[in-house]
Amino acid sequence: MKTQICIIGGGPSGLLLSQLLHLKGIDNVLLEKHTRDYVLARIRAGVLEHGFARLMREAGCGERMDREGEVHDGVFISHDGRLDRIDLHKYSGGSSVIVYGQTEVTRDLYDARDRMNGKVIHEADDVAPHDLGSDKPYVTYNKGGASHRVDCEYIIGADGFHGVSRKSIPAGVLREYERVYPFGWLGVLSQTKPVSPELIYAKHKNGFALCSLRSQVLSRYYIQVPLTDTVENWSDDAFWAELKNRLPADVAARLQTGPSIEKSIAPLRSYVAEPMRYGRLFLAGDAAHIFPPTGARGLNSAASDIYYLYHAMVDHYHKRDDAGLDGYSEKALARVWKAQRFSWWMTTMLHRFPDNSPYEDRLQDTELAYLLSSDAAKSAMAENYVGLPF
Template sequence: MKTQVVIVGAGPSGLLLGQLLGRAGIDTVILERSTREHVLGRIRAGVLERGTVRLLEEAGCADRLHREGQIHHGVELAFDNERLRLDLAALTGGAHVTVYGQTEVTRDLMEARAAAGWPTVFEAADVRIEDAATTRPRVSFEQEGVRHEVACDFVAACDGYHGVGRRSVPAEALRTFERVYPFGWLGLLADAPPAAEELVYANHPRGFALASMRSATRSRYYVQVSLDERVEDWSDDRFYRELRARLPADLAAAVTPSPSIEKSIAPLRSFVAEPMRFGRLFLAGDAAHIVPPTGAKGLNLALGDVHYLTEGFVAHYREGSDAELDAYSARALARVWKAERFSWWMTSVLHRFPDMDAFAQRMQRAEFDHLTAVPSAAVNLAENYVGLPF
């Protein structure tokens, strides 16, 4: 088998890259270790930046998003019982975010690829990336006991933090940066009207809480928990009691306790691998960087990488120029570190850390008061939340 670009990973970043390259006339093969059903069953965040929506439009995969997605012109922060609404549109000159589940983004991209007839190999086991440092990289995989090999010009690793992509880069060729946070998010998904029309991030002495949604009839809530907590120890009733205790009183009263569809605990970390290229192997999304979910940047940051990669591959095949590919890592990392800073800041301001003293708590309060009193501080938060340009 031979193609121009092998994409490892059929999550939203790999699928979007395949869609954009396919529309540009560039051949791709996507290899995915899981089943199609497993990929579509992943529950992930769904706050889309303006740039992400534009990329999905360019891919021809935004029709359902525009029909079903919820446009949010604001976001709220709460400190104990005080609520501060940031008018994103007013603070950024008209920008907004769109709430549309990552699972739905993946479904739209997957269906578009299938309709175009471009190949995706699911249940591709034991994927190996070889000769990435040469001009003739190869990717092999096993399926139904048979070993297959794909010759290609380039490999794009969009296969997540635990994928083969980053592991295929020699350790001495990478430098990694990491911050592991001493808590996680316990999330609950339920078919119930959201407690608020926009997302509310809450700082409370008992810990962080987030009131979010996936649609007008499906709510997504989170509470900060210690890393030694177990999902099975959290009944729905216990979760809702803890959530309500951490939200402002009026918002807590609006929460509609409903049976959970899904419940899970996600640890929080910040991680970056540099550079994001090794020979003809390019890292994108979680393969190269992780952000805590507090800033809603994970999916958006991954699709920003796809934008830069697409520009590079198109320039290579259409113009014979590798200038964009050579600049990929530096361009992507410049945006990655800005998103890492914002996500780290949001996490630091909104969560209760195990070793927090009275001084640290007062500093969190000062950050909240600063946003309330200083317009430029609110503008800075809003511009980062709706997404920095790429």
């Protein structure tokens, strides 16, 4: 099989790039290790920057998002038994975010690929990129007991943290930066009315909590837990009791509880791989960077990678201009590190760190107090939360 671009990874990043390139007449093939049902069963966050939303519309995939997504102009921060609201729309200069589940984003992208007869190959095992330093790279994979080869001009690695793409960059070239946090998030999905029309980020002596939503009848809640905890340690009743404990009394009183549809614990990590290009291979999304979910940067930072790659490929094929390809890694990483700073800041300000000294605890309290008392600090938070310019 021959194509211009081979994309490894069928999550939202790979699907979005495939769709955008197809609309510009750039031939591409997408390889995904798992089945479509498996990909759509993943439960992920769903706070979309305004720039991500524009990119979905440009891809012809924004109609349902605009119809069903929840536009949020602000967020709440809970602390010391009270709620304070950060007006994102006001302090960012008029921008907002859209709450729309990543599963729904992925479903919309799949539907768009189907309408255009996009080349998406599922259950592609043992995917391997080859000859990345040449002008004729190729990708091999197995499917149905047979070996296959895709000859291409460029390879996009959008196959996540555990994928093969980043591992194909030689150790002497790849630089990795990582911080692993000493706690995780226990998340519960429930068919209950959300407790708040906008997200609540809660700072409490027992640990962080987050009240989020997928729709007006589907809620997503999280509490900070030790890494030693397991899902089996937490019954639904125990989860709801601890969540209520970490919220202001009036919020806890109106919290609707119910059986969990899904329950899981996610460890928190900050990670960046440099460079994001090696020869004819380009990394995007979780293949190159991981964020704590506190600041909702993961999917949105992947979208900025796709934005840069999409425009670079269009310039290459339509204008014979390689400046975007040559500058991709530097440009993408500049925005990635700003997003890393923001997610690190949100995480360190709102979570309880078990090894903190009293001095560090007081600094943490002071950081939050400063945010809530300063228009300049609120503006800095708002512009990062709704999304920095691409």
